[in-house]
Amino acid sequence: MRITSLAFLGFVLITLIVYKAVPAKKQWWVLLAASVVFYLSFSIGDIFVMIGTALLVYFAALGVQKQKDAYAIWLKENKATADKATKKETKSLFQKKQKLIVAGTSAVTIGILFLCKYYGPLASGVNGLFNTKLWTAENLLLPLGISYYSFQLLGYLVDVHRDIAAAEKNPLKVLLFGGFFLSIMQGPFNRWNDLAPQLCAEERKRLTFQDNRSAVLRIVGGYVKKLCIADQFAIISNEVFTNYTKYKGIGVALGIVCFAVQLYADFSGYMDIIVGIGQLFGIKMPENFRQPFFSRNMSEFWQRWHITLGLWLKDYVFYPILKSNLFKNLGKAIAGKFGKEASRRIPTYLGMLILWTTIGLWHGAGMHYVFGVGILQFLYIFLGEIFEPLFVRIKKLLRINDNKLYWHIFQSLRCTALMMFAWVFFNASSIRVALQILKNLLRRPLLRHLLAVFSDQTVDGPVRTLIYFALCIALLIAVDLLHEKGFSVREYICKKPYPVRLAFYLLLAFALVIFGAYGRQFILKDFIYMDF
């Protein structure tokens, strides 16, 4: 069931009607049933992998909770008699058992993820390199949303272990948390404490008409972003990235810019649809984007782009690594030889390298992912920090004021250019192809290469298409600019009188009808992040 299909809208509508019709206490059953139906619409077999993972995590969380409770009982019984050392030793023993459960469950969950997502390409690579005949898992399909629900469920388990959340006694609620139909496909990454209470709430705030209006507007806006912008830009970016040997200079540049716009409109459009639908159900989903192209540096970019992935990996990968005994010992060893500053910095950078490699790997098994949205991002941030003193001196020399608009624009453009460079690796089928595209980019930047992209199999009407693209980019920037200034276009429209709202709704609806990339003339495209 494609999110861009009428079937999906019908499915949401029916679910919503049933959801509103049942008492609040029973509403989570509706969400669970809808999630199962939604998942089954993609694949029947894969749901067992998800149910299996959810059950495993459910029992593991109960196991962890049992250890915690057992320790609490022991402590209560022996509080007066046991000495400090015994208490510490017992606590450590119970914690070890918890860690063992968490580690074992993580190993199995990550193992399934590895087998389904990474093993096949890895084995094929090894076979190609060493002429071996390893099983390449060609019969294994990648279960829908495995990268999302695996991480999300493990997050819940870790939260139980960290005393942030209590273990859930009902396995179906854990299953609903992992497989919630609004986040199963491409996130956002939810935290148990944020999502589960909302999914299983016994009382709900009644939504006002204004809330519903705002939600519907956001959903329609999301579809406009996906169908009118992302999928229209995709025609050009797909052409350039697929037939990369054909295009040079400015033609390649157009393809790269189109992909950047496509990716942003595609992913943020999806988020708008999902968050808007969530709003109709009275469920607040976390935001994944905050005007990323206005970032001043790469660290800030990643705090504004795919926010929930970054935060999740920081909390559940980066900080645990830094706090691990291995890294603590490493810090101590470095401090002895290179001083305190180095002992702080080197383990942090090493942790960052692991974090970014994980982010790259999360996107896929290809080295182009690991490099493009992993190591390269690490290098951007690492080099930015290393050369920060030099940049400060240069800025001082050139009398650049950080608060001036022109400097902010320059910084934002620099960030965007760096990300576009990285996305060439992300979108190319391999590092070799990405390098070839970049090589072609530097060749003969003539205008006719721009028009060449429009010939043959792409689109007709190059001038109008380019004007349309320029308008789309201007619109995205304008809306983001308003949001950056704290002005919500949606809320503004929602407060306007009915005729104004109606005109705006009709404008969006006809934008979809006329400019939307749907129907027999277009090859329907899934959302890019669905592949991950």
Add this chain to the structure above:
Amino acid sequence: MKKKTRRVFIKALIAIIAFVLIFFIIQPFFVPKFVDHDAVSTVTVNAFRQLESNSVDVLFFGSSQMFCTVNTVLLDEKYNIDAYDFGASRQALSITPYYLAEALKTQSPKVVAVEMASVFQTNEELTPMEIAWNYAPMPLSKEKVLSLEQILGSKWDAYQHAFLPLLVYHDRWRVLGQQSDYDCRYDFEYIFHPDKYLNLYPGGYVTVDAVVEQSYDFENSSVELKDIPAESIEAIDRIAEQCRARNIRLLFFKVPVSLWTRGESESIKRLMDARGLDFIDLNDVSRELEIDENQDFSDIRHLNKYGARKVTEYLARILPEYLSGS
């Protein structure tokens, strides 16, 4: 119903009505109007609809191989035969019964002649472009919906093409208003006022000037028989049925082209013989017609105006027999 709920309901209703109204107002501007180098389907269809009722004696159906070959102007001026080429580019034979049904609403021809170039084409092979060429210029009717349903295999798709073509073809904004650029993606151009071109192709005949040498050797071509798709067989039967019901003489024919084999010809002959229907393959008489491979073709699929003249002259010799026999 509560007052507030009633207000919301009324507002929603107004929104829906406004959307539907605007949709149907703007739709005609966005529906493709086919123009390419050689033919204007929209113009041909519109011109046909403007013909005086019951003014045509012979109606020709088929694809571009038909309307680039049968010179209806020559038939009229030299042989006094009122004829019209009522076809569309790449028209699958399964679409022809629909064109015939539409034509018979205003005309009572004595003879119907169907060109067989598309007999081996299946509905599955039809591209969105070909569907647009054949259906977009045609008026909305029950026959159109039924034909689309048969071609597309889905009721919803058929309704969309018939009633909501804007949902099917909405790429027009890229070229809206342009009339000169032929190099476009779906090989159809959009024109604002197709009626302006009503007299562009009198009688539906499209004159092709280009001369492209061909290697035309029908006699030594492959004799391998070819399967005729079930939808084409059904179309032949339906055409025959429609003509029988109206007492119209029916002739199936094939124009000479280099992309045609004796095996293909024989496959049709066997089918027609079994059904007692008339079929003339003009490739069989290409010597008699003096088809010149250096002069009479515009490409592997089409005759040019020189070849068209020779074939038309031949048809003019056999048509009186059909006209008088009806």
